[in-house]
Amino acid sequence: MRSVIAESTASRQRIAGETGLSLATVATVVGELITAGLLVEVGFEDSAGRPRGLVAVAPAGGVLIGVDVAETYVRVDLFDAALHFLDGVEERLHPEENRPEQVVGHIVAAIRAVLQRAGIPARRVLGAGISVPGQVDRDGGVSVFAPNWNWHDIPLRGLLVESLGIPLHLDNPLRAAVVAELWFGAGRRREDVIVLTLGTGVGAGLAFGGALYRGATNSAGEWGHTTLVLDGRPCHCGGRGCVETYVGAPGIIQHLRELDPDSPMLHGNDQTATIDALAHGADTGHPTALKVIAETARYLGAAVANLVNLVNPETVVLSSWVTARLGEPLLTEVQAVVTRHALRRPLTAVRIVRSTLSGDPVSLGAATLALEGFLSGITGGRSGRR
Template sequence: MIKRSARDIRRRNRFDALRCVYAAPGPVSRQEIATATGLSFATVANLTAELLDAGVLLEAGQENSGAGRPRATLAVNPQRGALVGVDISETFIHVELFDLSMTTRHELRHPLPERDSKPDEVIEHLVGLVSRLLEAARVPAHQVLGIGVSVPGQVEPEGGVSVFSPYWAWHDVPLRAMLAERLNLPLFLDNPLKAATVAEMWFGAGRGVDDLAVITLRTGVGVGIAVDGHLLRGATNSAGEWGHTCLVLDGRPCRCGSGGCVETYVGAPGIMRTLAETDPGSALLHPDDQAATIEAIARAADDGDEVALAVIAKTGRYLGAAVANLINLVNPQVLVLSDWVAAKLGERLLHVTREVAADHALAQAFRAVDLRLCALPHNPVSLGAATFALEGFLNDHEIFGSVASRRPTPA
């Protein structure tokens, strides 16, 4: 059973306080943090003292509170260090460097061939990209607080192992151990579903939301679920494999070995199959390039192309029914359509998805949900991967130890 210790609560409160600072458009006072988080002023004073000591926050000025003496305001200290977020996808690797205010300093992208990639090849690309990234941004490695890596499929974060990646048929690949020899950085491993969700929890539509679901639409498909600020991981960190839930019994065969899975209809390869079925010789289809095909569908739909519009309508019909399943099962307050397929097909896909979901979902649960597109800039998965590294840094007992909690509360 999970132990609920005083340390867990303090860490949780530290996250909440810091999320509040990130969320604010400018520097914030301790009073504002207390109001936004529901924590007592004494607790906030204690937490911010700890974060100031660690150099994560800095005093950014003072604000006039109307009556009484001016209040000190706080901001994240971008100079405290850098974080690297890595999105290893089925078709590309994306690396992004952030300062501690989570502003992008530099990013690089490398395509992967649309065939089986081997772990060694991927690691070779990754190490080269990270090295070029730091060089281009002129950030020495010792300033990097941590690196977060997202890989598709089932992941075992503590051991740093890719347990199963269906697209490449990877089994039990010890990525952390393999990378430790090449990158001397604290490394945090998880998958794109979890990464996209953590990005929304810290910096997007999930801030302050108790019941959140974030759908990732890319080559693979899945959902991240967060309840009361905690990611739902399940018994073996494989919760969220909504892409491999059956929507059409005996439907399209899936790379997971089952059939009729959501992913076979709304993942990029699934949408390509729908396009090929709708118009077998379509010029929109780039058989070896998922991104180019989805992009072509989006552009053609803007021009009123009937095939493109039909493909989006069919995709939305599947997606809407599958989204209704999530609404009925999870009853989220906010449900985000995230990642590059959702970004490219945008409002057009959202519109039909919402209409179909309304027909399939229970009325009360549908009324309760705010279904929307991801509004984060850049790649939510790289941002989320870097956020895992940020969380790892904030969990560092040497920096945020139990001593600080015994500090007397400032008057």
């Protein structure tokens, strides 16, 4: 499916070359996907021998939902089976709206709203991927630990199924973001990729050998809770000096408050408004805004250099909403800091880039995870190299 989506139309021979699977296996799986209504035959392409049949994603192959639940918003996006964006709904989460039933209420309302607006019945939904912050038991559908909300062992999928009645796939934004980059972004055709999500929380999605790396308990990538400063700022996880406390949105805002407690760029508890004001200040050359971004980049660059030295990746992608708002000024400073701190050999092999995916990468990745879950049910979990 990844090969067909990337090329719009593809022959079985081209899919075999892309995936490393045998032509016989490709023919079998394509047949299963046609039977399931996800692929259709769309004609032939010329070749030196017999004409090769082409397949494409079926226009009526069903829809997918991607849900990005963050500490400040719930974003629900609707996609067709080729993961083309159709419609989206976003609801703000206020700081006090952090109880499970409140978050579930926003998710359910947003999913119902986007389906109603698009005129699509629930029976056409192939699956919904739900990304929630923190540690997740994806098989059990449980939010194991979300430190910014003090959630422990919340049976989130069970609470949602009661109201929605559609296939649900629970995971966290680190996994969703790296899957989106592997399928559609800077990670496509790359083997070793790190995707750093910078928002209220901070983490690292990991891919090795072109495949998502989860770790023994689906907890890999909690880079935001590695120690950057001994005995540093207190963190919601219970530790001190975590990466997240210096480069997450609250940490960036604390940099600003320490530099200028009366700054007009500060907007109380509204993280989005404050980060937007910082971005605008940097664009206009405001010295305080530039100092805050430089200080953030100093910490972020040191933490990224540690990852470069440890993992030796081909690509590091800065993603999520803080990256999107602070943009090139942050990226440029981070690249300079990494150059000073990373070892020469791994540094020569790595690209550090911003995500170029349009829309919300996490909701796109969550919908992609839902598609992978649907496909696993069809093919019995068979997969290729990637």
